[in-house]
Amino acid sequence: EVQLQQSGAELVKPGASVKLSCKTSGYTFSNYYMSWLKQMPGQNIEWIGNIYGGNGGTGYNQKFKGKATLTVDKSSSTAYMDLSSLTSEDSAVYFCARLITIAAPRFDYWGQGVMVTVSS
């Protein structure tokens, strides 16, 4: 069974950084891309970027370049997203989602989401 388990909720101060994790199981991590997506309260979903589990190759939404950095640890089948210079606009739920294929993109399995709250 494919599972994506995300780390717990974060409360961070403005200007700080946070690293979110997405630990996977039930499939060959290095054969798939992982995407990260943002959902602000009551709002629609934004795609942040993708990272390939095999070689760590990345692709970003221009809007999130400089804000988000995606990495992977193949040894633990875990994907990470660093968010830097946090502001209130970064308060949101962040999802990791497996990308079936970058050539025919769709997100077939999602993590449970992690709430990031930026507040002093």
Added chain:
Amino acid sequence: DVVMTQTPVSLSVSLGGQVSISCRSSQSLVHNNGNTYLSWYLQKPGQSPQLLIYKVSNRFSGISDRFSGSGSGTDFTLKISRVEPDDLGVYYCGQGTQYPWTFGGGTKLELK
């Protein structure tokens, strides 16, 4: 960026009824390779989104045939027949044809 516009924003339905949700894109979603990468997702209350339909009309594994997708170019529709309680939540369309990939604003399906 491709703007995805969903209508209506909310929808009330009786159990057993049928509903349609519209999704329109600001640009054609036909990829250079001839495929159209339009997907539909359902986000149930308190849960993460789940994939229902991909490439306009293909049901994802395990998805009931009560869900059907159609459309082409810039105009797409999700139909749900014989609505069940487990179908309630927010439906999103999403496009993967052009970067950045984008989603519609969502349509909330509620019980009448």
